[in-house]
Amino acid sequence: MTEAIISVDQLTKTFRxxxxxxxxxxxxxxxxxxxxxxxxxxVGESGSGKTTLARIIVGLETADTGTxxxxxxxxxxxxxxxxxxxxAREIQMVFQDPQSSLNRRLRVQVAVDEVLRxxxxxxxxxxxxxxxxxxxxxxxxxxxxxxxxxxxxxxxxQRVAIARALAAEPSIIVLDEAVAALDVTxxxxxxxxxxxxxxxxxxxxxxxxHDLSVVQMIADEVVVMRRGSIVERGTTAxxxxxPQHPYTQLLLxxxxxxxxxxxxxxxxxxxxxxxx
Amino acid sequence: xxxVQNLSMTIMIEDAAVPILRDVSLQVAAxxxxxxVGESGSGKSMTLRSILRIExxxxxxxxxxxxxxxxxxxxxxxxxxxxxxxDVAMIAQNPHAVxxxxxxxxxxxxxxxxxxxxxxxxxxxxxxxxxxxxxxIERIDLxxxxxxxxxxxxxLQRVVIAGAIAGEPKLLLADEPTTALDVTTQAEVMAxxxxxxxxxxxxxxxxxxxxxxxxxxxxxxxxxKDGEIVERGVPEQLRDHPEHPYTRVLMESRPATVMWxxxxxxxxxxx
Numbered sequence: 001m002t003e004a005i006i007s008v009d010q011l012t013k014t015f016r017x018x019x020x021x022x023x024x025x026x027x028x029x030x031x032x033x034x035x036x037x038x039x040x041x042x043v044g045e046s047g048s049g050k051t052t053l054a055r056i057i058v059g060l061e062t063a064d065t066g067t068x069x070x071x072x073x074x075x076x077x078x079x080x081x082x083x084x085x086x087x088a089r090e091i092q093m094v095f096q097d098p099q100s101s102l103n104r105r106l107r108v109q110v111a112v113d114e115v116l117r118x119x120x121x122x123x124x125x126x127x128x129x130x131x132x133x134x135x136x137x138x139x140x141x142x143x144x145x146x147x148x149x150x151x152x153x154x155x156x157x158q159r160v161a162i163a164r165a166l167a168a169e170p171s172i173i174v175l176d177e178a179v180a181a182l183d184v185t186x187x188x189x190x191x192x193x194x195x196x197x198x199x200x201x202x203x204x205x206x207x208x209x210h211d212l213s214v215v216q217m218i219a220d221e222v223v224v225m226r227r228g229s230i231v232e233r234g235t236t237a238x239x240x241x242x243p244q245h246p247y248t249q250l251l252l253x254x255x256x257x258x259x260x261x262x263x264x265x266x267x268x269x270x271x272x273x274x275x276x
Numbered sequence: 277x278x279x280v281q282n283l284s285m286t287i288m289i290e291d292a293a294v295p296i297l298r299d300v301s302l303q304v305a306a307x308x309x310x311x312x313v314g315e316s317g318s319g320k321s322m323t324l325r326s327i328l329r330i331e332x333x334x335x336x337x338x339x340x341x342x343x344x345x346x347x348x349x350x351x352x353x354x355x356x357x358x359x360x361x362x363d364v365a366m367i368a369q370n371p372h373a374v375x376x377x378x379x380x381x382x383x384x385x386x387x388x389x390x391x392x393x394x395x396x397x398x399x400x401x402x403x404x405x406x407x408x409x410x411x412x413i414e415r416i417d418l419x420x421x422x423x424x425x426x427x428x429x430x431x432l433q434r435v436v437i438a439g440a441i442a443g444e445p446k447l448l449l450a451d452e453p454t455t456a457l458d459v460t461t462q463a464e465v466m467a468x469x470x471x472x473x474x475x476x477x478x479x480x481x482x483x484x485x486x487x488x489x490x491x492x493x494x495x496x497x498x499x500x501k502d503g504e505i506v507e508r509g510v511p512e513q514l515r516d517h518p519e520h521p522y523t524r525v526l527m528e529s530r531p532a533t534v535m536w537x538x539x540x541x542x543x544x545x546x547x
Contacts (some may be wrong), residue, residue, distance in 0.1 A: 155278055184315065184486075186315075254459045256492060
């Protein structure tokens with residue numbers, strides 16, 4: 001086995017409240033390893049700690065204890081401007097809502113250009129050409145370069161966010177619920193694009209989601225999180241096909257599918273098993 | 277019971293009339309559950325809003341909506357209020373927008389019953405407890421005295437369902453009632469909604485973007501796209517023989533997932 005490109009060891013993060021009973025351990029001794037060129041899905045419901053884990057890995061949040069290694073190198077727990085800039089070349093993030101991660105008053109190519117200016121030696125003319133190239137790679141047309149976010153659809157905006165992430169030429173992209181806000185038909189298109197980009201560029205994905213049906217379309221491996229801890233991990237086929245933990249079974253039982261009916265009895269039985 | 281005939285709607289946006297609904301026709305019989313499935317902008321929520329006459333102010337509406345023979349568009353003032361309060365109940369996506377944040381949730385239930393049906397407050401308070409039991413809430417007194425911000429989304433949506441079924445309306449209008457909930461909570465809330473509706477014999481018009489979710493609780497489903505109903509049928513028919521290309525795209529966008537569950541169901545069927 002080659003060395004993991006993302007290696008997280010015993011990561012813990014507690015958000016402290018005014019009183020000790022208000023404190024929440026969002027991530028509790030979590031370890032993961034992701035091989036280069038693969039996609040690991042982190043699945044969980046709200047409050048599972050999946051987003052906090054992602055934010056620690058990209059450096060938007062500071063862990064209390066534990067280590068994060070990217071490309072074999074341990075990253076500083078407390079990031080500063082310089083280390084974050086270096087980390088951004090290695091790892092980029094795409095968020096759920098491009099409407100709030102893109103500046104509504106700027107043409108969308110400016111968002112991509114900023115990244116090129118920060119992370120590449122290209123001059124203005126070269127950057128324009130590169131923007132055009134990146135837009136093409138994510139399935140946007142040259143006319144979209146001068147649009148503002150409000151003139152684009154949700155799917156197009158998410159394509160801009162992906163182009164922006166690609167601009168830094170990272171080896172890793174963290175996708176935090178990146179398709180959750182999209183209509184299902186658009187979701188399928190964006191997942192296909194992400195999958196193609198991963199294969200053609202050899203990218204590694206950390207795919208944060210609440211949605212198991214999406215996992216099947218993109219991930220090689222899956223970890224399931226609940227209340228800050230990983231309760232199950234394995235290949236996508238193992239976890240979706242033969243789940244061991246009752247919580248994973250509950251998630252699968254509750255996912256709508258053709259012919260599905262919500263069954264209160266089954267849900268209650270699984271909840272009791274999880275509690276015990 | 278509900279009959280929507282050739283409903284069309286346009287909205288003026290910057291001097292241009294934008295069509296929102298085109299010739300939407302659908303019927304809901306008493307006790308029946310009908311799905312309205314589509315993506316954003318398909319017009320599914322606007323169809324629902326037209327029934328309650330809460331369409332946007334700058335909308336031009338044509339067509340005919342009747343509820344038990346009564347033309348909804350002819351209703352004014354007190355008659356319209358009565359229709360909204362007693363014949364129909366609506367469950368929206370976001371319970372926080374429905375419940376008053378500065379009042380305990382029991383006030384929402386009690387005022388609803390007192391105002392709409394003239395139930396004396398003391399009696400309404402008792403009934404509120406029964407209703408919460410019906411929607412699967414265990415610590416009833418605790419929940420009744422809680423403010424909305426103290427409860428989870430799933431709990432609040434159950435309170436809203438309790439309020440909706442309190443007056444035993446003929447028709448429930450549900451607009452993406454579980455979209456904001458976690459998937460495990462969604463399954464529980466859907467089961468509760470379905471049980472309550474069946475027990476009380478209420479009809480339901482269920483709006484959602486999720487075809488499989490609609491199929492789980494609906495007798496018939498209408499698929500909407502760009503303001504039109506493009507296909508309608510029973511869930512099995514749409515699943516196995518979708519006719520409109522858009523229905524097919526909708527189905528294929530979410531491949532039959534969750535191998536474990538389907539495997540297990542196959543095993544159960546085999547046994």
